[in-house]
Amino acid sequence: DTGVSQNPRHKITKRGQNVTFRCDPISEHNRLYWYRQTLGQGPEFLTYFQNEAQLEKSRLLSDRFSAERPKGSFSTLEIQRTEQGDSAMYLCASSPLLRDTQYFGPGTRLTVL
């Protein structure tokens, strides 16, 4: 069990650029979640995958955001035409199918200039 990993750990980009983050969950974890955390706040749910199917999306996930988990293993989160308000920590978590405990990665800190 190597834990959930996320890459990159930090990303600085200019407004209007596209960015993509990757999450590698704990192997054999069927469920994968993306969260966004802004300074001084708790994480907010963005989206959820069970295997390769994206089953839930938050209203926070505007049409500039897209997430995939093509083979039911790693996942990517893409933000198109970034805005300064997208600056946040993006967290990924995974869990086994029949357990509700989520295991979090270290996050990707995005700064949009």
Add this chain to the structure above:
Amino acid sequence: AQSVTQLDSHVSVSEGTPVLLRCNYSSSYSPSLFWYVQHPNKGLQLLLKYTSAATLVKGINGFEAEFKKSETSFHLTKPSAHMSDAAEYFCVVSDKTVMKTSYDKVIFGPGTSLSVIP
């Protein structure tokens, strides 16, 4: 609807003294409750979890929490604070009944920042 309230945004204690971080929740049914800790530049780490078994839950690093349904509370305690306990603590509720897609919807509280004074 689910919600989580952490009554103190910041708590400061002296090393060796007890820690109390307060959490109240709102949930329609019988939730699972968690406490997570986040150290600077580190990922969220699970401290402990309540899932309708014993109401007093013991976690890692000497932390424990007591589920009180009548008070809808799940306060986190530790008898003696250590410098390494300084971090952000999040109370989390997971409601199994909010499941149109059979996942556990979790709601994080806003967090309590714990400072430990030498």
